[in-house]
Amino acid sequence: MISFKDVNKIYQVGDQEVHALSQASFTLEKGKLTIILGPSGSGKSTLLNILGGMDRPTNGTIDFDGEQVAQLSDTGLTNYRRQKVGFVFQFYNLIPNLTALENVAIAAKLNGNDAQSESYLEQVGLRHRLNNFPNQLSGGEMQRVSIARALAKKPQLLLCDEPTGALDSKTSLKIMALLQQAAQNPNTSVVMVTHNPTFEQYGDQVIRLKDGVIDRIDDNHSPVKLEGLA
Numbered sequence: 001m002i003s004f005k006d007v008n009k010i011y012q013v014g015d016q017e018v019h020a021l022s023q024a025s026f027t028l029e030k031g032k033l034t035i036i037l038g039p040s041g042s043g044k045s046t047l048l049n050i051l052g053g054m055d056r057p058t059n060g061t062i063d064f065d066g067e068q069v070a071q072l073s074d075t076g077l078t079n080y081r082r083q084k085v086g087f088v089f090q091f092y093n094l095i096p097n098l099t100a101l102e103n104v105a106i107a108a109k110l111n112g113n114d115a116q117s118e119s120y121l122e123q124v125g126l127r128h129r130l131n132n133f134p135n136q137l138s139g140g141e142m143q144r145v146s147i148a149r150a151l152a153k154k155p156q157l158l159l160c161d162e163p164t165g166a167l168d169s170k171t172s173l174k175i176m177a178l179l180q181q182a183a184q185n186p187n188t189s190v191v192m193v194t195h196n197p198t199f200e201q202y203g204d205q206v207i208r209l210k211d212g213v214i215d216r217i218d219d220n221h222s223p224v225k226l227e228g229l230a
């Protein structure tokens with residue numbers, strides 16, 4: 001379980017303070033999908049960067065299964081990022097001169113389980129694309145590779161930053177289905193950041209951000225399940 005308590009992020013721009021995140025408190029549970037929803041500039045990236053250990057809060061506490069993430073040294077934070085967090089980005093960030101399989105194997109190697117790279121691609125429906133390079137894949141397929149790459153780290157936290165932002169609506173739903181599938185793993189919390197409110201129905205929890213403040217947190221007891229669509 002990951003708990004944020006009264007987390008603030010203040011950027012100093014010249015003599016101005018920008019309160020990118022104010023008093024953020026919430027919990028992410030394993031085996032659940034959380035949608036973080038908010039318009040441009042509401043603090044989504046700031047929150048994601050802190051969750052992923054790419055940035056530190058100005059103050060507040062972050063408890064990750066008992067580990068105090070905000071107190072970690074630089075090395076501690078690097079290890080946290082490497083060992084616990086998988087990332088999925090809007091524009092996939094695949095290495096262009098490596099095949100789908102090699103892109104996944106590189107990440108899997110970090111955790112010493114590169115023997116399973118093929119099975120991660122199989123999980124995302126790309127058994128037939130192992131030896132294709134990114135430029136031979138569609139946008140949806142590239143996003144599948146990037147999800148396989150993130151899952152290959154066996155992350156306890158899977159962070160997805162606008163993962164459907166560059167995809168058409170039909171492909172987006174398939175990616176959404178894969179994220180729901182990933183959240184069935186009882187060891188993984190899945191977080192999807194989006195500005196698109198149509199996705200809120202698919203999450204177990206919805207956190208709404210507005211001007212750096214959590215406006216509302218809703219538990220969705222019967223999210224729409226996209227099973228079979230992935």
Ligand SMILES: Nc1ncnc2c1ncn2[C@@H]1O[C@H](COP(=O)(O)OP(=O)(O)OP(=O)(O)O)[C@@H](O)[C@H]1O
Nearest residue numbers: 011013018020038039040041042043044045046047
């Ligand atoms: N490094 C920084 N220095 C100064 N201000 C920043 C910095 N990063 C973000 N901000 C400011 O913090 C606020 C929140 O930004 P953030 O990027 O987290 O929003 P967002 O919801 O992710 O927006 P978008 O959807 O456009 O990416 C904005 O006012 C932004 O200008």
